[in-house]
Amino acid sequence: MKITEEIKKHLLFTELSEKDLKSISEFSSVESYKKDTFIFETGHTADCIYLITEGRVSIEMHEPVRGSLILESLTKGQLLGLSWLSYPSHWIFDAKCLDDVSVIKIDAKRLAEFCESNHEAGYNIMKNIALLIRDRLQSTRLQLMDIYATSREILRI
Amino acid sequence: MKQPNVMIPEAYTVRKKSKETHDIFSLLLHPEKDCMTFKPGQFNMLYLPGQGEVPISFSGKNGDGGIIHTIRKVGSVTDKLSLLREGDEIGIRGPFGRGWPVERARDRDVVLVAGGIGLAPLRPVIHEVMENRNKYNKLILLYGTRTPDDILFEKELHDWLARFDIDVILSVDRSVPGWHGHAGVIPNFIQGTDFDPKNACAMICGPEIMMNFSVKALLARGMKAEDIYISMERNMKCAVGHCGHCQFGAFFICKDGPVFSYPEVSGIIGLKEI
Numbered sequence: 001m002k003i004t005e006e007i008k009k010h011l012l013f014t015e016l017s018e019k020d021l022k023s024i025s026e027f028s029s030v031e032s033y034k035k036d037t038f039i040f041e042t043g044h045t046a047d048c049i050y051l052i053t054e055g056r057v058s059i060e061m062h063e064p065v066r067g068s069l070i071l072e073s074l075t076k077g078q079l080l081g082l083s084w085l086s087y088p089s090h091w092i093f094d095a096k097c098l099d100d101v102s103v104i105k106i107d108a109k110r111l112a113e114f115c116e117s118n119h120e121a122g123y124n125i126m127k128n129i130a131l132l133i134r135d136r137l138q139s140t141r142l143q144l145m146d147i148y149a150t151s152r153e154i155l156r157i
Numbered sequence: 158m159k160q161p162n163v164m165i166p167e168a169y170t171v172r173k174k175s176k177e178t179h180d181i182f183s184l185l186l187h188p189e190k191d192c193m194t195f196k197p198g199q200f201n202m203l204y205l206p207g208q209g210e211v212p213i214s215f216s217g218k219n220g221d222g223g224i225i226h227t228i229r230k231v232g233s234v235t236d237k238l239s240l241l242r243e244g245d246e247i248g249i250r251g252p253f254g255r256g257w258p259v260e261r262a263r264d265r266d267v268v269l270v271a272g273g274i275g276l277a278p279l280r281p282v283i284h285e286v287m288e289n290r291n292k293y294n295k296l297i298l299l300y301g302t303r304t305p306d307d308i309l310f311e312k313e314l315h316d317w318l319a320r321f322d323i324d325v326i327l328s329v330d331r332s333v334p335g336w337h338g339h340a341g342v343i344p345n346f347i348q349g350t351d352f353d354p355k356n357a358c359a360m361i362c363g364p365e366i367m368m369n370f371s372v373k374a375l376l377a378r379g380m381k382a383e384d385i386y387i388s389m390e391r392n393m394k395c396a397v398g399h400c401g402h403c404q405f406g407a408f409f410i411c412k413d414g415p416v417f418s419y420p421e422v423s424g425i426i427g428l429k430e431i
Binding site for chain 1 (some may be wrong): 180229231249272302317332333334336337339340341342345346361367
């Protein structure tokens with residue numbers, strides 16, 4: 001898999017020049033994970049960003065009474081891991097593979113340095129991250145709305 | 158030949174009642190007289206004497222002239238319908254309305270997006286495609302529910318998941334311990350689904366908000382608005398466009414719908430005043 005070609009397809013890196021894409025590919029790698037293994041776990045250092053190229057990943061949180069709960073699942077083409085944005089930081093959820101998974105793993109510290117040193121590309125990347133966060137916020141709001149409830153359930157009658 | 162009066166219900170007998178979830182059940186109904194033919198997406202008015210009438214979409218049929226309606230307990234009439242037993246009779250008027258564009262979907266990828274009980278009106282489309290599999294390209298079902306306990310037609314879903322000629326993506330808004338499937342709102346999964354947006358026909362049925370977000374995701378994938386169909390729901394009473402209860406802009410949902418192409422309703426869907 002040619003990393004430059006793969007990251008070029010991702011929403012995160014639209015509007016970037018070939019030179020910028022090549023720079024980012026230098027601190028990116030292709031990784032594979034087996035089904036039921038963790039890509040990262042709560043509390044560990046959040047120092048990477050992942051672009052899923054194959055398989056499904058669940059974002060989970062462990063709660064002592066209920067055990068592990070899947071909050072969201074991500075698939076091919078989606079971005080995994082946003083905790084690195086406040087680098088240095090720690091993961092606040094677990095990321096578990098629901099299938100055999102392939103990702104492009106990008107060094108978050110070096111990506112942040114790249115954005116600092118190249119403001120135009122950095123602005124484009126951050127703008128795209130803002131769009132992804134907007135979409136996740138909208139999805140979370142939909143989940144909170146409980147859209148499948150009947151009017152009777154909403155009004156508690 | 159004398160035309161039947163669409164305002165007079167015909168008698169149907171409950172042959173089988175199946176519990177689907179804690180608040181959804183299906184009735185297999187057989188006519189006392191002539192068998193009814195319907196198109197996927199159409200609906201009947203189910204009449205319970207002394208209680209009232211409710212519009213319910215077809216969710217299937219059996220080969221013996223029976224029709225299946227899948228019903229959620231949402232009010233007094235549906236509560237009473239849930240108390241019916243095998244052998245009981247109800248009145249039915251129908252079929253009414255414009256159904257799904259199953260003819261137009263031929264030789265294309267068929268993308269079905271269902272939310273909650275919205276799977277029931279889409280189930281006859283799945284049956285139609287499976288019965289005529291060589292006339293359609295890919296068949297994709299994206300189905301979202303509230304929790305794993307709210308999954309409809311669970312046995313049939315398992316059968317579909319085991320087939321190679323249908324892709325099923327099932328997601329719950331709220332997972333529970335032990336759930337190993339997808340979680341998250343169903344429009345999110347449209348982006349990663351493998352179909353040809355230039356040669357697809359999408360049919361969406363579910364809560365209006367979910368349909369709105371699904372349409373946006375399908376348009377973002379490059380689908381043309383005229384290839385996207387949604388099933389609208391309003392308070393239907395007469396079912397023939399006379400009473401005006403289900404007026405939706407310039408349309409009556411019972412007569413002009415319930416299935417609309419997206420361009421027909423894109424200017425009014427989601428408006429508070431409509």
